[in-house]
Amino acid sequence: xxxxxSIISQFNIGFIKSIPPYSIWILDANTPQAEIWVGLYPxxxxxxxxxxxxxxxxxxxxxxxxxQFELMWEVSTLWEPHTSKDNVNSL
Numbered sequence: 001x002x003x004x005x006s007i008i009s010q011f012n013i014g015f016i017k018s019i020p021p022y023s024i025w026i027l028d029a030n031t032p033q034a035e036i037w038v039g040l041y042p043x044x045x046x047x048x049x050x051x052x053x054x055x056x057x058x059x060x061x062x063x064x065x066x067x068q069f070e071l072m073w074e075v076s077t078l079w080e081p082h083t084s085k086d087n088v089n090s091l
Contacts, residue, residue, distance in 0.1 A: 014076030024069045036065050 023039040036053040053062040 013079040
């Protein structure tokens with residue numbers, strides 16, 4: 001990602017001050033191709049169950065996890081990578 005500046009502007013990571021029971025990735029938000037991926041964090045067990053949610057197929061769960069993402073994002077701290085030339089060249 002460091003080597004492709006156009007990707008950096010489209011990818012964000014936020015941190016919250018609590019440990020959620022799942023991870024949420026939203027791809028192509030607000031488009032017909034939108035997807036939500038939810039990874040559940042099990043307690044002392046593997047593998048980590050993962051669900052793909054689509055707005056046209058999983059309406060209730062898609063809406064729930066989209067709202068959860070938005071609530072977490074509102075309280076998150078945005079991570080900003082160091083993109084100096086020295087850092088890029090060291091990758």
